[in-house]
């Protein structure tokens with residue numbers, strides 16, 4: 001389906017319906033940081049749970065990890081982040097707005113990326129300068145592109161006067177915690193190559209421009225899996241994980257026509273292959289997840305910098321080697337933005353606009369809403385509360401007796417609740433309730449005693 005929703009509609013919907021708020025709003029906001037509200041937290045948790053199920057629960061040889069945000073500073077030297085984790089920055093000389101040069105060039109239809117050297121990107125920038133315009137003030141005079149390091153520094157535990165000589169960083173990606181624990185996992189569990197370590201957690205980056213809502217933020221969550229394998233199996237496993245990860249998004253209800261592959265042409269020297277899965281966001285196709293065949297670069301680097309042998313010894317053949325790695329790296333927030341974009345729909349019902357979030361039930365923040373028909377009829381309220389108390393033991397439910405029933409349905413439609421249960425006067429006679437389907441708006445009478453089983457098969 002071709003999407004019609006624009007990003008401003010999504011942003012205001014998310015605030016109005018308790019999904020996402022700008023950080024520190026009462027202090028005037030805090031750029032490129034967002035907070036997840038009550039329904040947003042549920043949706044994000046459901047996305048993360050779906051990822052965990054897919055990657056850890058259903059794969060016998062993938063185990064989970066929850067490593068710390070802070071790591072030894074040498075981690076980032078070994079990984080290449082201190083030397084190379086930088087985006088090309090330019091400043092408009094007229095209004096002082098800052099931009100990523102690669103993004104400006106891309107928007108003007110010119111190929112460039114953040115991996116290019118300062119000289120390379122400046123040459124392309126200069127050659128095409130007449131095509132570049134400041135989005136803010138429409139000026140055309142920019143400073144030379146300079147590489148700006150994205151790592152976020154902290155002063156953790158550093159009481160010395162010469163700080164920040166040896167700064168500690170907030171992790172820029174979660175996978176480094178996986179590499180640092182590869183040997184611990186190998187030595188303390190029964191995994192054997194090939195095996196994966198999966199982790200969900202926060203990462204921090206000093207992003208230069210962060211204007212696309214939760215698409216690019218300075219604090220965000222990653223869902224990463226590193227698959228350790230025999231060098232000769234890298235291509236085969238890489239293809240397998242590409243398929244698995246593509247299917248994951250279809251299983252979240254994302255239309256295949258809104259997904260596409262992007263092949264990295266400009267590979268870093270150690271990478272064997274690199275593709276991104278891109279989603280058709282309201283602002284166009286952009287990266288959702290990276291799937292990279294990384295060779296043995298990561299473990300070789302940590303082995304060198306930590307002076308520790310990270311070779312794997314095959315217990316049967318006795319063969320020793322540094323495992324190669326296939327990485328799958330997705331953003332939880334980006335996945336949520338894709339899911340919201342896909343699910344958000346506006347329809348006309350009886351001449352009125354209905355906003356409905358057509359989320360798959362497994363992702364819906366609230367699975368079932370329970371209403372008494374009238375708020376001021378104690379028998380109805382008591383009965384509805386009983387139904388609610390039973391259902392909430394199994395599902396995330398909401399009780400609502402506020403406003404007319406039509407408004408209550410609309411409120412649940414907007415937050416994506418697949419089913420509403422209404423207790424009315426007939427219920428008091430025959431112990432049946434109305435079950436309403438969000439998508440079809442059909443209503444069915446169901447015996448209270450059959451609700452639980454019915455929802456087990458529906459949800």
Ligand code: GAP
Nearest residue numbers: 173175215216217220288289290329330331334
């Ligand atoms: N370990 C590999 C790695 O971190 P990446 O392409 O920099 O690769 C992986 O990030 C994923 O993390 C991206 O595909 C995206 O979904 C998410 N991500 C990266 N930077 C982000 C940001 N500033 N805000 C939100 N999500 C981000």
